[in-house]
Amino acid sequence: DQQVKQNSPSLSVQEGRISILNCDYTNSMFDYFLWYKKYPAEGPTFLISISSIKDKNEDGRFTVFLNKSAKHLSLHIVPSQPGDSAVYFCAAQLTGTASKLTFGTGTRLQVTL
Amino acid sequence: DGGITQSPKYLFRKEGQNVTLSCEQNLNHDAMYWYRQDPGQGLRLIYYSQIVNDFQKGDIAEGYSVSREKKESFPLTVTSAQKNPTAFYLCASSIGGASPYGYTFGSGTRLTVV
Numbered sequence: 080d081q082q083v084k085q086n087s088p089s090l091s092v093q094e095g096r097i098s099i100l101n102c103d104y105t106n107s108m109f110d111y112f113l114w115y116k117k118y119p120a121e122g123p124t125f126l127i128s129i130s131s132i133k134d135k136n137e138d139g140r141f142t143v144f145l146n147k148s149a150k151h152l153s154l155h156i157v158p159s160q161p162g163d164s165a166v167y168f169c170a171a172q173l174t175g176t177a178s179k180l181t182f183g184t185g186t187r188l189q190v191t192l
Numbered sequence: 193d194g195g196i197t198q199s200p201k202y203l204f205r206k207e208g209q210n211v212t213l214s215c216e217q218n219l220n221h222d223a224m225y226w227y228r229q230d231p232g233q234g235l236r237l238i239y240y241s242q243i244v245n246d247f248q249k250g251d252i253a254e255g256y257s258v259s260r261e262k263k264e265s266f267p268l269t270v271t272s273a274q275k276n277p278t279a280f281y282l283c284a285s286s287i288g289g290a291s292p293y294g295y296t297f298g299s300g301t302r303l304t305v306v
Contacts, residue, residue: 085234088232111294115297120201120300121299121300122196122284122297122300123235123282123297125293125294125296128292128294129292130292168234168235170294174289178223178287178288178289178291182227182234182235182236184232184234
């Protein structure tokens with residue numbers, strides 16, 4: 080039972096354009112949603128998060144949007160840079176579950192010149 | 193510098209052997225986790241620990257064992273009972289509870305069965 084889904088395994092975007100990564104979830108009780116960035120053979124690094132009581136959070140070039148009615152969130156990267164090329168994982172957290180994170184399967188973003 | 197250290201980076205195991213992956217953190221985090229990454233399957237939770245001397249099974253605990261004798265350390269043993277141990281293993285820690293900051297991850301251990 081995949082509670083967090085990233086239906087696009089890969090995405091290619093030109094440098095300078097917007098990258099939009101999508102994530103869907105099934106459990107309406109999730110409290111926080113987080114995005115992690117991962118390079119090959121390295122651990123994921125925290126990128127940005129959003130509380131379930133908000134619908135937008137922005138940090139520099141990165142913005143996360145949350146649509147609770149659709150159980151959907153998205154990560155926007157503007158402008159995209161070659162260094163953004165990585166795998167991006169969406170994750171969700173449920174209060175009272177020892178802060179366990181449930182991860183999506185990831186989307187590989189390639190930013191081309 | 194505070195962080196989480198996994199060792200070794202690469203590990204080779206013969207079939208039938210047990211191996212132990214090390215995970216140490218100096219972040220003073222209460223909670224620690226082990227995840228496994230396989231291609232196309234994201235990160236799956238093996239075991240987690242909220243406090244010293246206590247740990248719980250995650251979604252794929254069969255064939256693995258852990259201990260949490262010290263706050264800083266959470267080693268993972270991959271036993272011979274694990275049928276498909278070749279994977280990338282990630283250790284993480286957090287302050288515990290719901291947090292907008294999630295986990296801090298180590299750099300991972302690549303385990304290969306030869």
